[in-house]
Amino acid sequence: RTAGASRQGGRSGTDLxxxxxxxxxxxxxxxxxxxxHQVEYAMEAVxxxxxxxxxxxxxxxxxxxxxxxxxxxSSYQKKVFKVDEHMGIAISGLTADARSLCKYMxxxxxxxxxxxxxxxxxxxxxxxxxxxxxxxxxxxxGRPYGVGMLxxxxxxxxxxxxxxxxxxxxYEYKAMTIGARSQAAKTYLERHYETFEGAELNxxxxxxxxxxxxxxxxxxxxxxxxxxxxxxxxxxxxxxxxEALQPYIDMMDKNxxxxxxxxxxxx
Amino acid sequence: MKKHFxxxxxxxxxxxxxxxxxxxxxxxxxxxNLLKKNSDFNFYQNNGGTVLGISSKNFSLIASDTRFxxxxxxxxxxxxxxxxxxxxxILASAGMYSDIFFLQNLIQIGIKKFKNENLEKCLxxxxxxxxxxxxYCKRFFPYYSFNLLAGLEKNREGxxxxxxxxxxxxxxxxxxxxxxxxxxxxILDGIFQKKSLLEKKDFRTMLNAxxxxxxxxxxxxxxxxxxxxxxxxxxxxxKGIFIENxxxxxx
Numbered sequence: 001r002t003a004g005a006s007r008q009g010g011r012s013g014t015d016l017x018x019x020x021x022x023x024x025x026x027x028x029x030x031x032x033x034x035x036x037h038q039v040e041y042a043m044e045a046v047x048x049x050x051x052x053x054x055x056x057x058x059x060x061x062x063x064x065x066x067x068x069x070x071x072x073x074s075s076y077q078k079k080v081f082k083v084d085e086h087m088g089i090a091i092s093g094l095t096a097d098a099r100s101l102c103k104y105m106x107x108x109x110x111x112x113x114x115x116x117x118x119x120x121x122x123x124x125x126x127x128x129x130x131x132x133x134x135x136x137x138x139x140x141x142g143r144p145y146g147v148g149m150l151x152x153x154x155x156x157x158x159x160x161x162x163x164x165x166x167x168x169x170x171y172e173y174k175a176m177t178i179g180a181r182s183q184a185a186k187t188y189l190e191r192h193y194e195t196f197e198g199a200e201l202n203x204x205x206x207x208x209x210x211x212x213x214x215x216x217x218x219x220x221x222x223x224x225x226x227x228x229x230x231x232x233x234x235x236x237x238x239x240x241x242x243e244a245l246q247p248y249i250d251m252m253d254k255n256x257x258x259x260x261x262x263x264x265x266x267x
Numbered sequence: 268m269k270k271h272f273x274x275x276x277x278x279x280x281x282x283x284x285x286x287x288x289x290x291x292x293x294x295x296x297x298x299x300n301l302l303k304k305n306s307d308f309n310f311y312q313n314n315g316g317t318v319l320g321i322s323s324k325n326f327s328l329i330a331s332d333t334r335f336x337x338x339x340x341x342x343x344x345x346x347x348x349x350x351x352x353x354x355x356x357i358l359a360s361a362g363m364y365s366d367i368f369f370l371q372n373l374i375q376i377g378i379k380k381f382k383n384e385n386l387e388k389c390l391x392x393x394x395x396x397x398x399x400x401x402x403y404c405k406r407f408f409p410y411y412s413f414n415l416l417a418g419l420e421k422n423r424e425g426x427x428x429x430x431x432x433x434x435x436x437x438x439x440x441x442x443x444x445x446x447x448x449x450x451x452x453x454i455l456d457g458i459f460q461k462k463s464l465l466e467k468k469d470f471r472t473m474l475n476a477x478x479x480x481x482x483x484x485x486x487x488x489x490x491x492x493x494x495x496x497x498x499x500x501x502x503x504x505x506k507g508i509f510i511e512n513x514x515x516x517x518x
Binding site: 106 | 372373376379380383
């Protein structure tokens with residue numbers, strides 16, 4: 001027996017340190033409470049990654065992500081990936097798993113384009129990935145993917161933000177954050193999400209960055225440790241990084257967020 | 268059911284009762300051969316097209332006619348044989364349109380994959396090797412397509428690659444493939460290699476090259492029934508890809 005006590009009638013313990021459970025050796029073992037602990041541990045891995053924010057308006061979907069660097073000498077880990085001209089993902093969790101899933105998504109999109117001569121509908125790909133994640137939770141060999149993905153895309157039905165869970169579930173959102181300290185960002189979004197529908201693109205980006213700021217460690221958002229992406233009907237999925245991001249950071253710093261945020265910027 | 272005539276055997280096929288074939292004694296008499304269906308189905312058709320490519324110091328262009336022919340008929344007068352693969356490479360193909368269509372899709376997807384995995388643009392020569400590979404993979408049932416790849420390399424030099432149906436290719440600065448190849452290639456040799464003593468102008472500037480191409484196409488449209496209807500020119504420069512459309516005779 002390990003030092004940590006094993007709890008039988010457990011609380012969910014998702015916000016506390018996880019105690020070792022008796023039924024968590026295998027992903028194919030149920031606990032008496034009807035839970036798959038390995039899958040829940042995989043979802044914990046998502047919470048260890050740095051924060052990502054996804055918001056959408058009537059026409060645009062915006063993703064913002066905080067990048068982490070291993071140490072002072074290393075580069076910042078890429079968080080936002082382009083999947084196709086109309087779709088992209090922001091990830092939180094094990095980056096290697098994310099890279100493998102991203103490769104799969106890119107191939108699927110290319111194949112769809114080849115066979116049907118049209119871009120892949122976002123929801124179809126999301127379900128595909130969810131099924132792929134679910135398969136790993138039901139086999140004894142292999143483990144669940146340890147990465148949560150915010151998928152932003154625009155297709156004939158408009159812009160979408162989906163969240164793919166390692167458990168194989170997927171949800172559609174108007175605004176969502178995942179990752180470490182994301183609760184603060186979530187609170188901010190809950191206060192403002194009703195204005196997103198009619199917001200202009202710049203206002204939307206400002207909301208995303210301000211939400212991200214709430215989750216950052218010391219409120220330090222700059223063009224190096226942050227990246228955003230925009231997709232819309234007239235705009236292919238574009239990632240803004242580094243120099244290209246500086247104007248949006250300045251825009252966020254200049255004006256404070258006001259309640260009625262449908263208006264364009266002051267200057 | 269066999270009927271024997273003098274020196275001839277008439278066989279009715281077991282499977283296809285509506286089809287029978289007359290065969291003489293001297294030919295093969297084995298039943299398997301006689302029951303073979305006389306297939307008139309031809310896997311290839313020649314949909315025409317003449318494609319011309321010129322590359323020079325700071326641009327690269329491909330010109331193609333837009334006539335889609337099928338024997339003596341014209342399914343359409345305005346097909347596009349030239350496509351953009353990425354922002355600095357264009358590909359044009361002459362030959363059978365369905366093979367061209369799928370081949371061009373394959374290349375576009377392959378180069379998109381390259382971009383995803385390598386985060387940088389594909390070189391024209393890399394793309395040419397890739398196209399050669401795709402074509403050779405079908406060595407024993409080839410794509411009926413004669414291709415011309417053109418683009419701008421990183422140092423802003425234009426380059427032009429011409430292919431045959433199974434993938435052997437060569438980097439040249441001017442080339443012609445397709446139906447009108449036998450008529451146009453000698454003209455190009457004369458002009459661009461300065462072999463003809465009559466031409467004094469420098470045809471490697473964009474304006475001169477374009478006017479030269481228009482004249483060439485006007486003239487061979489009169490001499491070749493599978494060329495005509497329209498002329499489409501794609502020009503790759505460092506500012507982007509420009510498209511020009513001109514009319515040729517509709518006869």
